[in-house]
Amino acid sequence: MAQTQIAENQSIQLPTLFGDFMMKAYDPEVLGEQPTVVIFKGDLQGREDVLVRFHSECLTGDIFGSLRCDCWQQLQETLKMIHEEGSGAVIYLRQEGRGIDLVNKLKTYILQEQGYDTVEANVALDLPVDAREDSACLRVLNDLGVRSIRLVTNNPDKIEKARELGIEVTDRVEIEAGVCDANERYLQTKKEKMGHFLKKNQQEGFLI
Numbered sequence: 001m002a003q004t005q006i007a008e009n010q011s012i013q014l015p016t017l018f019g020d021f022m023m024k025a026y027d028p029e030v031l032g033e034q035p036t037v038v039i040f041k042g043d044l045q046g047r048e049d050v051l052v053r054f055h056s057e058c059l060t061g062d063i064f065g066s067l068r069c070d071c072w073q074q075l076q077e078t079l080k081m082i083h084e085e086g087s088g089a090v091i092y093l094r095q096e097g098r099g100i101d102l103v104n105k106l107k108t109y110i111l112q113e114q115g116y117d118t119v120e121a122n123v124a125l126d127l128p129v130d131a132r133e134d135s136a137c138l139r140v141l142n143d144l145g146v147r148s149i150r151l152v153t154n155n156p157d158k159i160e161k162a163r164e165l166g167i168e169v170t171d172r173v174e175i176e177a178g179v180c181d182a183n184e185r186y187l188q189t190k191k192e193k194m195g196h197f198l199k200k201n202q203q204e205g206f207l208i
């Protein structure tokens, strides 16, 4: 007979195109919010320097492969990196549009189609440029028993916020931003206005 008593936060197996992972979902701490999700590989209990990405939800990119941003490529790239290394985690935060939600993000896209950049569009609509709050990451890392992380990001603010939460970030791991015509302005704005570690390469566009 199948066991029907399921423990809270029990992990499930998740075979993916990028290899075999485990996954857990956490009940939201605030009613009405979406569960935080972690997809991970390896026994991370007590481990130091774990390869980790905090990835904010991007329905347009992560689900539909939108090229207006680099979210989909970064997610795939990280899963490949974790698979190759044999361990690590992606904490998937339900902070669509840097926390302004999907409907508002699409409104900013309308302004972007009229010439505003991603920062100007948020400001013009009286929306915060970045409304993300990352405390769910601490909850997940504690649950997995991770002691310190190497954070996969090009965003200096993510490292600072993680450290403010008390997460030990021992290193930053660069992640390549796949450039194309559709996302070049988005990447340029991240670099110039949000301080992202992106280098412009004359021949090939933006790389890390």
Ligand SMILES: Nc1nc2c(ncn2[C@@H]2O[C@H](COP(=O)(O)OP(=O)(O)OP(=O)(O)O)[C@@H](O)[C@H]2O)c(=O)[nH]1
Residues within 6 Å of the ligand: 054, 055, 056, 057, 058, 059, 068, 069, 071, 074, 095, 096, 097, 098, 099, 100, 105, 108, 118, 122, 152, 153, 154, 155, 158, 186, 196
């Ligand atoms: N407001 C707004 N949000 C966007 C836009 N394009 C993408 N996003 C959101 O930006 C967020 C990107 O999150 P991440 O990829 O985790 O983080 P990041 O700050 O870009 O930093 P990295 O770790 O270097 O990728 C997601 O929530 C996307 O939905 C946009 O044009 N406007």
